[in-house]
Amino acid sequence: MILPVAIEWKSDLSIGQEVKILEIPWDYLRQEIKDRGSYLLVLQLERERRIEIGRLGKFWFQKGYYIYVGSAMNSLRARIERHRQKRKKKHWHIDYLTQESDGFLSIPIRSSQRHECEIAEALSSIMKSGPPGFGSSDCHCLTHLFRSEKHPLQIEAFHDVLQRFRMRHP
Numbered sequence: 001m002i003l004p005v006a007i008e009w010k011s012d013l014s015i016g017q018e019v020k021i022l023e024i025p026w027d028y029l030r031q032e033i034k035d036r037g038s039y040l041l042v043l044q045l046e047r048e049r050r051i052e053i054g055r056l057g058k059f060w061f062q063k064g065y066y067i068y069v070g071s072a073m074n075s076l077r078a079r080i081e082r083h084r085q086k087r088k089k090k091h092w093h094i095d096y097l098t099q100e101s102d103g104f105l106s107i108p109i110r111s112s113q114r115h116e117c118e119i120a121e122a123l124s125s126i127m128k129s130g131p132p133g134f135g136s137s138d139c140h141c142l143t144h145l146f147r148s149e150k151h152p153l154q155i156e157a158f159h160d161v162l163q164r165f166r167m168r169h170p
Contacts, residue, residue: 002024003021004021004022004024005019005020005021005022006019006020006022007019031112032110032111032112033110034110034112035074035075035076035077035110036072036073036074036075036076036110036111036112037071037072037073037076037108037109037110037111037112037113037115038069038070038071038072038108038109038111038114038115038116038119038165039069039070039071039072039076039079039080039106039107039108039109040067040068040069040070040106040107040109040119040162041067041068041070041080041083041094041098041104041105041106041107042065042066042067042103042104042105042106042107042151042152042153043065043066043067043068043097043098043101043103043104044064044065044066044101044102044103044104044151045061045062045063045064045065045066045100045101045102046063046102046103047063048060048061048062048063049061049100051096051097051100052096053093053096053097053131053134054090054093054096056093056131056133056134059131061097061100062147064147064148064149065147065148065149065150065151065152066097066101066130066145066146066147066148067123067127067145067146067147067148067152067158068094068097068134068135068144068145068146069116069119069120069123069135069144069145069146070083070092070094070116070135070144071114071115071116073114076108076110077108080106080108083095083098083104083106084098084104084106085098086098086099087099092135093133093134093135093137093145094134094135094145097145105153107162109162109165109166111165111168115165116139116144117139117140117141118165119161119165120136120141120143120144120146121141122161122164122165123146123158123161124142124143124146126155126157126158126161127146127147127148127152127158128146128147128148129142129143129145129146129147130143130144130145130146130147131143131145
């Protein structure tokens with residue numbers, strides 16, 4: 001049995017007297033834990049280089065970290081695992097960049113809703129945009145690729161974006 005409670009914390013970090021039993025939104029949780037949603041790929045390039053990205057053409061990629069926003073409304077885990085592979089048939093823009101990357105980190109954002117474009121919009125306000133059209137040929141976003149000189153996990157604003165999408169309220 002799970003009994004979630006909210007407790008009162010005093011300013012001196014001691015526990016207060018007020019305790020409240022919380023309701024667990026089981027239907028919402030069952031819907032949201034399925035293997036689907038959006039994801040972020042954090043790719044590192046240790047040196048700058050020119051990379052051909054399919055029909056988009058050749059682009060100069062500076063040294064740094066690239067954050068790609070994607071979605072998989074079926075088999076999220078399998079999609080991320082496919083991106084992790086270096087040798088594969090190139091199907092998406094990101095396939096060209098993962099093949100050249102020196103580091104790979106995946107951050108799944110499980111959801112029954114597609115939030116790919118919302119996440120891209122949120123990242124566009126805190127990071128430099130990648131090539132126009134990258135990963136966004138099926139939507140109206142400028143790009144789904146962003147760049148950072150620092151590892152994004154060292155950036156507080158990046159954590160704020162993650163928290164906003166990974167900890168949504170029912």
